[in-house]
Amino acid sequence: MNGPERFEPYDDEGVGGARGDDGTRGDGRGSGSGHDSGSGPGAVPPRIPPPRSSVEDTGQPLPDPPPPVPGTPATTSAPAPLVLEHRVLKSLLGAWALSACSAEEAEAVEVHLGTCGPCAEEALRLRDAVALLHPAEPLDLDPMLRTRVLEGCLDRRPPRIPVPDWVAPYDAETARLDALLQDIGDSEWHAPVRLRWFDRDGLVSRKTTVAGVLAHLMMVDGLVALALGLDELPPMVEASGHGGDVGKARPGPAERTEAYWRASHRPPTRAVRGPWRDQTHTLVRTVAFEAGSASEASASVDYGDFELPLRDSMLDRAFECWVHAGDIAEAVDYPYEPPAPRHLHHMFDLAARLLPTTLAARRRAGLASPPRRLVAAGTPGRSLRLEVEGAGGGEWLIALDSPGAVASAEYEVAHVALDGVEFSRLAAGHIAPDEVVAGLDGDREAIRDVLFATASLSRM
Amino acid sequence: MAKESPPRWDRRMQQRLARGEAAALGELYDRFASLVHGLAHRVLDDEEDADRITREVFAHVWENPDAFDPRQGPLRSWVATLTHRLAVQRLRQTEAAALARDGSGTTEDLERKVRRASAAARADYIVTNMPAPLRAALELAYFQRRDYRQAAADLGVTEDEARRRLRLGLQLLSTAHDNGTSGTPPGNGRAW
Helix, strand or coil, rough: CCCCCCCCCCCCCCCCCCCCCCCCCCCCCCCCCCCCCCCCCCCCCCCCCCCCCCCHHHHHCCCCCCCCCCCCCCCCCCCCCCCCHHHHHHHHHHHHHHHCCCCHHHHHHHHHHCCHHHHHHHHHHHHHHHHCCCCCCCCCCCCCCCCHHHHHHHHHHCCCCCCCCCHHHHHHHHHHHHHHHHHHHHHHHHHHEEEEEECCEEEEEEEEEEHHHHHHHHHHHHHHHCCCCCCCCCCCCCCCCCCCCCCCCEEEEHHHHHHHHHHHCCCCCCHHHHHHHHHHHHHHHHHHHHHHCCHHHHHHEECCCCCCEHHHHHHHHHHHHHHHHHHHHHHHHCCHHHHHCHHHHHHHHHHHHHHHHHHHHHHHHHCCCCCCCCCCCCEEEEEEEEEEEEECCCEEEECCCCCCCCCEEEEEEEEEEEEEEHHHHHHHHCCCCCHHHCCCEHHHHHHHHHHHHHHHCCCC | CCCHHHHHHHHHHHHHCCCCCHHHHHHHHHHHHHHHHHHHHHHHHCCCHHHHHHHHHHHHHHHHHCCCCCHHHHHHHHHHHHHHHHHHHHHHHHHHHHHHHHHCCHHHHHHHHHHHHHHHHHHHHHHHCCCHHHHHHHHHHHHCCHHHHHHHHHHHHCCHHHHHHHHHHHHHHHHCCCCCCCCCCHHHHHHC
């Protein structure tokens, strides 16, 4: 993610104490004519002991010893001391400090160090540097630290352009997913994932990979980018063979995802992370600038066969980000926690607000029982009390007869009580409505309709 | 992820922070939190202390975006230097308090500990930010115990070049020992 920013891709000069004593860079080994070839005849005992081995100290398994290097003298014959020119000896200092040269070379270096002050000094320095190497420790940042740090900052200096409350869940969920992605290895990006959702009257699924899921999130987030008048990242590839669907205004989440998958010659890789993350940052930033303006208030996001106001759409994207982050975490066997309770609450609230419309749509499609009575818009009608328990929970009254009716405790005909995680799994299409563990009381038909409507909030 | 060159990203980030854009603060965190927390943890060896330094570093940048001078080097180095300074300060405080409390150890022990922690944190930063070819050579030689000839073959470079990379990589790494224990930021924007 962060390339070298400070150092040029290795300059030839070296740094620190080892500069400038070797202007010439010969190609290949010289003929041994270096005039300061350090290994004197008397083979002074080395002042500097050989470097300690490295990996033993870390407790890692030792690899096999290196195969004999062709061209070096066999150990059986009397070891003829290797004579190397100064340039070569100096260039060996790094390999020597790392115990990464042949025994003969190491010996030649050590003999040389007894007579050459600058090289001895550098050798010490490099050997001390080896002690600073250690295996990278996997470091899991507490995902909640982000919120704490940012809130602390904003308390000390209030922002002029805040991130609105209704964007905070999306901001937090995308950051949590990104932190998870940072920790997973190359091969895990290709781990199989089954996307699951509820379609009309049953659970369906579609096979993809971790990278494929992220591409899916990116393509659906792209709908919000379009609504904000932003350039998409990447631009939507027109689906071929789309001619039959002329009546449809715009490709929805599934079409966009399928088109992306189809258009890639190879399965998506971890390379999708950058564009996905850039787009999430751009969305947060743009929405923060737009918040409260007239265009924000009227903006809506076109999902193909339905629309959501921008604010609800950002919540919807946060929810889907969490759900798919959970899919990814499961595929790579990582733990993944639910969102912060106040963010969860907003997500539950969105689901509860969407239920009457979804119920009406299912009714029109013949998938839900007909209304018991006609209710004039704005007047109270039969209602179901939805009680979501646990973190972020709350109570909502759902109007059953028509989206225009006012939900009313007076006309409560049923009560559904369930845990927040269970409700989320239902709304994500991860469990079937008739398998939900919930306390159910009252009108069976109303309960069934609401549970099925909750499941059909999900989509690919 | 880096469509923009680092200097340009740095300048834009600075402007956005100065303008008071909370979304920019979030992006700053996303880019540098693991660097900051990792360095602080290397110095302090304590999760809570590292969290605390992380809060202080981001608060400092958020409250003083103009303190960063893009001409002196990248934002990344500046943030790392700031983290290092605050973490070493904190380590010295807690160690001095412990010394005063139970009187075990000496001031020299304390300085030695601070120096060691400080160098270890610098070394981490240097390794993660050194040119990839140098890092790859060091990894082969140190962690996989390849000798330089095998490393040369693995990397597809000459043996001369492999030796050169190992030496240069260690030279860079050895600068972690420079700069003493002061924990003050190095002048003029050198890496450390």
